[in-house]
Amino acid sequence: MLNIASILIGLVTLLLGIVAFMPLLGWLNWFVIPIGIVGIAVGALSSTNGGRNLNIVLVVIFALRLMLGGGII
Template identity: 65%
Template sequence: MFNVISILIGLFALVLGIVPFLPFLAWGYWFVIPIAVVGAALGALSRRNAGRNLNLVLIVIFAIRLSLGGGFI
């Protein structure tokens, strides 16, 4: 059950992460990364690791994009 919730949270974070991907909106990742962290934590509580892996990949991608803009842009 935690895996399904984690995947749903990951998909929600992915949808929210599309908008900050545009130039000058990367500061939005400051709000999206904590959502993916919660999803990864719930995924770590389950036996399966698909939800956890999805959220970890999203965290890495969003953090790289955020760091490319200097954390603000």
């Protein structure tokens, strides 16, 4: 059950992160990354690793995007 919750959190993170990839909306990553971290925590409590791994990949991708944009754009 926690794995499904983690996957759902990951899907929300993915949808918001896709919006954050638009030019001049990079600041949205400051809100997307903590949502992904919550998904990692929920996935860590699960017996399977699918949701946790999804959220780890998303957080890494969006953190790289945030660093490339200088933290703002």
